[in-house]
Amino acid sequence: xxxxxxxxxxxxxxxxxxxxxxxxxxQIVSRRVRLADPxxxxxxxxxxxxxxxxxxxxxxxxASTWAPLLPHLAGYRLIAFDLPGFGLSxxxxxxxxxxxxxxxxxxxxSSMRSPSNGSRSSAPRWAACGRSAWPSMRLSGSPR
Numbered sequence: 001x002x003x004x005x006x007x008x009x010x011x012x013x014x015x016x017x018x019x020x021x022x023x024x025x026x027q028i029v030s031r032r033v034r035l036a037d038p039x040x041x042x043x044x045x046x047x048x049x050x051x052x053x054x055x056x057x058x059x060x061x062x063a064s065t066w067a068p069l070l071p072h073l074a075g076y077r078l079i080a081f082d083l084p085g086f087g088l089s090x091x092x093x094x095x096x097x098x099x100x101x102x103x104x105x106x107x108x109x110s111s112m113r114s115p116s117n118g119s120r121s122s123a124p125r126w127a128a129c130g131r132s133a134w135p136s137m138r139l140s141g142s143p144r
Contacts (some may be wrong), residue, residue, distance in 0.1 A: 012087065017064050032088075033081075043082045048074065057079040062087025076108045107130035 006071045020128040032041045045063045049136045063080035064087065070078055084092035 009090065020064055020067045021070075024071055026070050035084075036089065038084060038092060040084055040092060042084060042090070043088040045078075045080045047078045048076055050076045052077045052079055057083065057086070060086070 026047055029046045031044050031046075033044050034091045042061065049069060052092050053073060055063070055066045055069075055078060057063055057080070061083050066078075082089035084090060085094065
């Protein structure tokens with residue numbers, strides 16, 4: 001068995017993450033925050049100063065996904081976290097019945113609107129189910 005295969009996967013992930021942020025010339029503070037519901041801890045990354053900007057990754061990713069973009073967001077206090085069950089946050093089993101109830105509620109009475117085009121948002125469903133309802137995302141004012 002190779003030396004790499006016997007290493008602690010969390011330590012390996014943290015080393016890779018430090019290298020990634022160093023390559024992006026970013027100083028990141030990492031901490032764990034305990035949630036009340038669900039009762040688990042999530043990993044939070046923070047960098048910069050200024051108005052807060054919350055970065056939420058897509059399904060199957062982690063907060064480190066934002067690393068290449070962070071240097072271009074100077075002037076903000078950047079906050080990125082690993083969703084429960086992803087990255088270095090605690091494991092979490094997203095119950096199918098909760099996803100179905102949330103999907104139904106959000107499709108019936110979603111009041112969230114995109115400021116750029118007024119379309120309905122899938123964010124409530126996405127947040128509860130831990131998977132993105134959007135195949136892609138476009139920032140307002142960015143090229144398509």
